[in-house]
Amino acid sequence: MAESKKFFAERDKIDYLLQKGYRITGVTENVSGAFVEFTKTDSTKEKETLHIMTADARKYFSSILLNKQKF
Template structure:
C-alpha cells in the first residue's frame, strides 16, 4: 500500500471513532509509531468503552495531534 493510502486508512479509523463520540484520552509514542487511546463518554452502565489505535504513518500522527488540539479547545 502506498504511503498516502496508509494515511487515508489510518485517518478514516480515527475519524470513525471521533464520529462515534469517542474522545482521545492518552497517547503513547515510541519508535514503532503511536498508540492512541480513545474512550467513549456518556455511557449509562458506568463502564466506558475503550479503543486503542496503533498509528504508524507520520501524516496520520500529525492528523490525530490536530484533532487532539481541537478536542482540547472544545472542552474549554
C-alpha cells in the first residue's frame, strides 16, 4: 500500500474515534510508530488504542493535541 493510502487510513481511524466522543489520553512512541490511547468522554470510559505507523499520521494527531491545548 502506498504511503499516502496508509496515512489516509490512519487519519480516518483517528477522526472516527474523535467523532465518536473519544479523546486522546496517552501516547507511547517507539521505533515501530506510536501507540495512541483514546478514552471515551462519557460515563463508560471505554478505551481504544491505535498503532500509528506513518510519520504524517503522527504529525496529524500531534497537531490535534496542540490545538486542544490552546483552548
